Amino acid sequence: MFSALKSDLLGRIQNSVALLTLVRGAHKKAGGSKTYMQDSPGKRLGPKKHEGEKVSVGQIIMRQRGTKWYPGSNVGIGKDHTLFAMEPGYVRYYLDPFHPKRKFIGIALGKDERLPYEHFDATHRRLGRTVLENPVAAKREEEYMSRKESLALPEILKEKGIRDQRRAAKIALLAKRLPEFIPELDDESVSLAAERLGAIDGFLRGGKSLEDARFYATYNYNYDLKLRLDATKEVTPEISEELKKKYAELVNIVDSRVMFDAKFNLCKNLTDEEREQKKQENVAALKELIPDANIPVDKKVKIQAWGLIEDTCFSLSERLHLKRRFLKPVLPESAELLGDEKTKNTVAISRMNYDTRRVETVYRLKKGFLGQRVN
Amino acid sequence: MSSVSKGIWSNFARRSQSLALRNRNLQKALLSPTLPHGPVSLKKRSSKDKYQSPIGMDEIYPLAYQYLESQSEKTYKKIEEIEKQLEEVADSTTKSQLKDRKTQLEVDAEVNNPEIIYNSLFGTNSIDRTQPVYRHYLEKQWKDYGRMLIMQRLETLAVIPDTLATLDPQVDVRLKFPGNNIERWIEPGDILSSNATCRPPSLEVIEFKESKNDLYTVLIVDPDTPDVENDSFSTTLHWGLKNVALSNEDGVIDAKKLVGNPEYEFVSYLPPTPEKNTGNHRIAVWVFRQAEGKKVDEGAVERGSFDIRKFAEENELTAVGAHLWRSVWDRNTENVRKMYGLGRGRIFSRDRN
Amino acid sequence: MFSRLARRQLPAVRQLQQARLKRSKAGLNPDAQRVVTQLSVMSAGRKMPKMLKLCNEDYVKHKTIMKAWSVRRKEQIREEEEVLKKQYEGMKEASEDLKRVNERLFELSNRHEYGKRFPLELRVPTEYPARQVWYYDYVRKREE
Numbered sequence: 001m002f003s004a005l006k007s008d009l010l011g012r013i014q015n016s017v018a019l020l021t022l023v024r025g026a027h028k029k030a031g032g033s034k035t036y037m038q039d040s041p042g043k044r045l046g047p048k049k050h051e052g053e054k055v056s057v058g059q060i061i062m063r064q065r066g067t068k069w070y071p072g073s074n075v076g077i078g079k080d081h082t083l084f085a086m087e088p089g090y091v092r093y094y095l096d097p098f099h100p101k102r103k104f105i106g107i108a109l110g111k112d113e114r115l116p117y118e119h120f121d122a123t124h125r126r127l128g129r130t131v132l133e134n135p136v137a138a139k140r141e142e143e144y145m146s147r148k149e150s151l152a153l154p155e156i157l158k159e160k161g162i163r164d165q166r167r168a169a170k171i172a173l174l175a176k177r178l179p180e181f182i183p184e185l186d187d188e189s190v191s192l193a194a195e196r197l198g199a200i201d202g203f204l205r206g207g208k209s210l211e212d213a214r215f216y217a218t219y220n221y222n223y224d225l226k227l228r229l230d231a232t233k234e235v236t237p238e239i240s241e242e243l244k245k246k247y248a249e250l251v252n253i254v255d256s257r258v259m260f261d262a263k264f265n266l267c268k269n270l271t272d273e274e275r276e277q278k279k280q281e282n283v284a285a286l287k288e289l290i291p292d293a294n295i296p297v298d299k300k301v302k303i304q305a306w307g308l309i310e311d312t313c314f315s316l317s318e319r320l321h322l323k324r325r326f327l328k329p330v331l332p333e334s335a336e337l338l339g340d341e342k343t344k345n346t347v348a349i350s351r352m353n354y355d356t357r358r359v360e361t362v363y364r365l366k367k368g369f370l371g372q373r374v375n
Numbered sequence: 376m377s378s379v380s381k382g383i384w385s386n387f388a389r390r391s392q393s394l395a396l397r398n399r400n401l402q403k404a405l406l407s408p409t410l411p412h413g414p415v416s417l418k419k420r421s422s423k424d425k426y427q428s429p430i431g432m433d434e435i436y437p438l439a440y441q442y443l444e445s446q447s448e449k450t451y452k453k454i455e456e457i458e459k460q461l462e463e464v465a466d467s468t469t470k471s472q473l474k475d476r477k478t479q480l481e482v483d484a485e486v487n488n489p490e491i492i493y494n495s496l497f498g499t500n501s502i503d504r505t506q507p508v509y510r511h512y513l514e515k516q517w518k519d520y521g522r523m524l525i526m527q528r529l530e531t532l533a534v535i536p537d538t539l540a541t542l543d544p545q546v547d548v549r550l551k552f553p554g555n556n557i558e559r560w561i562e563p564g565d566i567l568s569s570n571a572t573c574r575p576p577s578l579e580v581i582e583f584k585e586s587k588n589d590l591y592t593v594l595i596v597d598p599d600t601p602d603v604e605n606d607s608f609s610t611t612l613h614w615g616l617k618n619v620a621l622s623n624e625d626g627v628i629d630a631k632k633l634v635g636n637p638e639y640e641f642v643s644y645l646p647p648t649p650e651k652n653t654g655n656h657r658i659a660v661w662v663f664r665q666a667e668g669k670k671v672d673e674g675a676v677e678r679g680s681f682d683i684r685k686f687a688e689e690n691e692l693t694a695v696g697a698h699l700w701r702s703v704w705d706r707n708t709e710n711v712r713k714m715y716g717l718g719r720g721r722i723f724s725r726d727r728n
Numbered sequence: 729m730f731s732r733l734a735r736r737q738l739p740a741v742r743q744l745q746q747a748r749l750k751r752s753k754a755g756l757n758p759d760a761q762r763v764v765t766q767l768s769v770m771s772a773g774r775k776m777p778k779m780l781k782l783c784n785e786d787y788v789k790h791k792t793i794m795k796a797w798s799v800r801r802k803e804q805i806r807e808e809e810e811v812l813k814k815q816y817e818g819m820k821e822a823s824e825d826l827k828r829v830n831e832r833l834f835e836l837s838n839r840h841e842y843g844k845r846f847p848l849e850l851r852v853p854t855e856y857p858a859r860q861v862w863y864y865d866y867v868r869k870r871e872e
Contacts, residue, residue, distance in 0.1 A: 057727075120540035122598070123533060127606050128727035129652060138722040142651055206556040219630050220554055223574060224714075231716035404785040414783035428786050436789050439796030446799060487795050493788045 051093050055085040061105055072096070072106030072115060073124075087126055171198040177266050181258045192247070193254045196221070197266070204260055218251055261312040262319065270313055278313040283322070290326045296337065296367040302327065306373070331368040339363035378406040379437040382444045383451055384488050393503035396490045405489045408433035416497070443487045450484035478585065482511045504581070504623045514583040517547045528564040529697060534659045537598045538610065538683050539694055547581040548662050548696040553629060566655060566701045569708040575614065575644035577629035580621055580662055580696060590665040591619045592692050593628065596683055597647055597702075599656040601723065612681040613658065615642030617671040642676055647702035648712045652723035655701045663692035 049061045062069050062083040071077040072094065074087040085091075089107040092115040096104055106115040109124055117124055132138040145153065175194035178185065185193065196217050203213035222244060229240040259269040270278060286308050289301055297305075309322045331337055339346035346363040353360045378385060385406070387395065396402040400412045414426045457477045464470050485491050485508040494502050495512035502509045522544050529535050535542055550561045554574030561567065561576075580591060595614040602609040616639045619628055633639055649656045661683065665671060671690045687694065704720070712720055756764065782790060827834040 120536050122537045125608055127601050127603065127608060129601070129723040130728065131603060131721045132724055141722045141725060144725070202556040206558050208553075208558060212553075215631060216553060219634070220574065223554075227714055227716070232714070233716065401785065405788060410783075410785060414785065416784035426783055429780065429782070429790070432786065432789060432793070435793050439793040442796045442800060443792065487792065487799070489788045489792045492791060493784065496788070497784055 049085075049091045051091060053091045054089075055091055055107065056088045057085055059085045061085060061091055068103070069093075069105050070099070070102045072104035073117065074107035074109070075105055087128070167198065170201065171195060174198060174201075174266060178258070181266070181268060182253060185253070189250055193250055196251070196254060197258070197260075201260060201264055204264060210259060214251075214255055218247070221247055259312075262314065262316040265312075267312040275313045278311065279318075282308045282311050282313065286322065286326050293326050293328050294331055294334070296331060296365075302370075327370055329370045333362075333364065333368075337365050337368035339365050379408060379440045380406055380444060381441060383448045383484075384440075384444050384490070391503065391506060393506060394485060394488070394491060394508075396493055397498075401493065402490065405493060408437050440489065447484045447488070450480050454480045454484065478507045481507045484508075486511065504626075507585070510583050510585075510623070513547075513581065517581070517583070521547050525563050525697060528699060529659075532564060532657050532699065532701075534598070534657055534697070534699055537657070538596055538659045539661065539687065540684070542694050542697055544696055545664075546583070546662060546696040547579075548660065548698045549579040549581070550576050550660060550698045550700070552576050561698070561700055563699050564701060566703060569646065569648060569702065569705055569711045572658075572700070572702060573646045573711045573714065575630065575633075576660075577627065578660070578662070578698075580626040580628070582621070582623055582626060586621065586623050588620050588622055589667075590670065591621055591628075592617045592663040592665055592671055592690070593619065594661045594663070594683060594686070595644075595658060596661070596681060597656050597658050599649075599653065600679070601650065601653050602680075609680045610683060611645075612642055612676065612678045612683075613647060614644045615640070615676060617641050618665070641671075641673075642678065645678065646711055646715065648708050648715075648717060648720060649702050649704045650720040650723060651704045652725050653704065655703045658700050658702055660698040660700075661694055662696040662698075663687060664695045666691040666693075 043063070043065075045063045045065065047062050049055050049059065055061065060082055061075065064081050064083070067077070067081050069083060071083050072092070074085065074089060076084050076086045078084065083105050085107050087107050087109060089109045090111055090113075092106045092108050094104050094106060094115045096102065096116045098116075098119070104115070108115055109126055113124070132141055171194045174197045175190050178190050178193055178197070182193075199217040199220065200210075200213045203216055204210065208216065225235070225240055225243055225247075228234040229237060235243070255269065257269050258266055261267045286305060289305055289308070290297055305326055309319055309326070314322065341363060342348055343363075345366050347366055347369070349362045349364055350359055351362065352358075383390070396405065398415070400415045403412060404410045404415055410428060413423050417423050417426060454477060457473055457480065461470065461473050461477070464473065485506075488508075491508055491512075495509060495516075499513070499516070502513070504510055504513070525544060525548075526542070529542060551558055552561070552567075552571055552574065553576075555571055578593065582589070593614070593616040594612060596610050596612055598608065598610045600609050600611040616628065616633075619632075619636075619639050621628070628639075647656055647658050669691055671692075676686070686692070708720065712718065755761065780790075823834070823837075826837065
């Protein structure tokens with residue numbers, strides 16, 4: 001067996017050697033042209049539709065290599081530069097003065113129209129859609145949802161439900177709280193006023209000023225009323241007038257009695273003068289309460305100061321400003337505010353002393369810090 | 376510490392108070408070689424503590440300030456001369472030329488004032504537009520971004536030439552829908568829901584030239600209304616305002632102004648309610664400046680098949696600004712149609728034929 | 729065995745290398761420097777000069793200084809140009825004067841001479857003196 005294998009291998013090697021010698025010994029090949037003997041069938045390029053010929057959507061107008069012809073109006077171009085019709089119409093071969101070096105093929109929508117269209121004219125467009133007269137088909141089409149829409153819809157509806165609920169709860173709360181400020185309102189007026197306050201609350205959260213929020217709440221109500229009168233004719237002019245008058249009265253009462261403070265809580269209304277006066281009073285009271293903000297004050301005073309700062313007359317930034325002025329989070333490190341050792345009333349703070357190059361521990365009295373907000 | 380300003384820029388006898396910085400500490404910072412109250416514009420405590428002014432600025436800054444201030448003083452002298460000439464000259468063309476020159480000099484006199492630069496860089500929302508120098512800075516900002524943006528949107532969405540032939544923008548037009556809770560300026564070309572646009576928008580027209588009581592016309596049109604008979608599209612007029620008096624101080628057209636002046640509105644607001652399968656409708660807002668002293672007169676205007684080019688030509692209107700948003704059929708469109716008593720919208724075939 | 733050999737030979741090799749290096753007292757030793765160089769190649773961003781971080785006030789001050797400098801430069805250039813213009817106009821006027829007084833002298837002064845160059849003896853006016861103030865051993869080329 002081995003001998004057979006051996007002879008076989010030997011035979012192969014000899015063969016290959018013979019082959020090698022054959023190649024080496026071959027005559028010198030004559031150098032031919034690179035493009036010699038290369039040909040391919042014709043690609044049937046050229047125009048498929050000619051000037052003035054009628055085409056429908058998708059029909060190929062020109063097959064070409066490169067953009068010998070450019071797509072003009074209503075013509076598209078494929079990946080191999082094939083030009084095709086995008087609208088039904090009549091083929092036009094034309095030049096465009098805006099691109100003097102290009103030749104175009106376009107589709108004119110009308111038989112007598114010439115291309116290019118006037119540059120400053122409105123674009124000539126075709127609607128290309130029909131109204132669905134069949135009610136069943138129309139309904140089906142109306143209810144049709146794209147995949148994206150149908151996937152998003154449940155989530156959207158859920159969120160809308162939550163928002164509606166939250167809004168209803170807010171209005172219910174406002175309606176509940178309103179009699180505290182305006183006891184003489186009847187139930188109908190209370191619900192209307194709560195609706196209004198809900199709208200104002202929304203506007204305020206969106207960034208409008210109180211004055212603007214009130215204005216747009218009234219404006220939207222009157223606008224809707226006008227639509228109900230003029231557009232949908234749901235109400236007669238008399239009723240509309242009456243409703244408008246009633247609402248104006250209600251607005252007068254509600255706006256003069258309640259408003260929202262900086263944290264959107266319902267509170268007693270303040271006119272501009274009252275607000276200014278209240279601000280001055282509160283600042284004066286704070287000054288009296290805390291003459292020097294660098295000296296610690298006791299808990300009772302702090303609570304009082306918080307009350308004054310969080311009064312309805314101050315805006316958020318004013319509150320912050322006053323807080324920084326009167327209730328400092330950390331008082332300066334004076335001798336009275338330092339302790340000697342770790343006790344219940346001190347806080348240990350370790351820090352680097354760069355002169356001695358040692359870490360030192362400082363005991364600061366807890367009253368030197370503002371601490372957690374207490375009420 | 377004494378102020379670095381020794382001349383005209385700290386003298387408000389003839390200059391408007393609005394040319395100063397309102398924040399006292401900031402003003403002090405710009406009028407001192409160093410920062411006496413620290414870096415006021417930095418908000419974080421740690422950034423404030425860490426901050427150091429560049430070395431040597433305290434020495435050079437007063438020199439630079441005083442040099443520019445002296446230049447400004449020279450310009451103010453020129454302005455005085457022109458004012459004298461203006462009193463003497465009676466010829467109207469010379470007068471208008473002199474006035475233009477004066478406005479240019481007023482800009483030149485204040486354009487390098489640090490306080491003004493600060494205001495126009497960091498306080499653009501509350502600057503006084505009656506001052507030529509502030510208008511100069513606003514225009515520069517607008518040309519750098521807003522004007523390019525609106526032109527790009529108008530061209531790519533083919534609002535020009537589908538509505539008007541072209542536009543040479545001269546004013547910045549801003550648009551928002553204040554009837555909604557969230558109030559934000561609409562970016563040109565945004566696709567808005569039918570709910571967001573169901574009540575009239577408010578506009579702000581920012582003029583960069585001096586404008587005291589120019590009259591403006593505003594038209595909102597939809598050039599994508601389907602025209603089934605002709606198998607094409609027509610233009611619908613959605614809102615028409617005319618003879619709206621605006622000025623540099625007050626360029627706002629909002630509900631408050633319209634409630635006070637109901638004669639401005641000659642075609643009431645109709646919200647865009649595109650029908651299903653009619654694609655995105657481009658809703659173009661065009662602001663026209665009326666010819667001087669000419670009012671757009673009363674006359675019935677049809678909403679449907681509105682020819683905006685003809686309207687502008689007949690009334691000698693010059694388009695000075697534009698804005699646009701897009702609307703598309705959504706699940707709320709029918710509610711808006713019902714609100715306006717429009718009846719149910721047609722349903723178009725999904726495929727084009 | 730190899731490690732022992734290496735340990736024995738290493739200092740000698742090192743010494744050789746050190747001998748070939750440029751001696752510098754300041755800076756890192758070469759090994760550390762190599763590491764630093766490699767690291768700096770990896771993070772190219774570190775080599776960028778840091779951006780100036782200015783607060784708004786200082787930014788406006790910086791702009792003011794730059795503006796003042798550019799205005800001043802513009803003013804200076806304008807002044808210089810004015811002086812040059814005056815000089816030119818003076819020359820032109822003198823020339824016109826000469827033309828009026830003596831036509832021949834004017835012709836002579838304006839005659840174009842082939843191969844006439846700016847004489848080296850007349851230095852071009854510069855803002856700063858030249859390094860070599862005067863060519864003392866200058867000999868004029870003999871004209872052919």
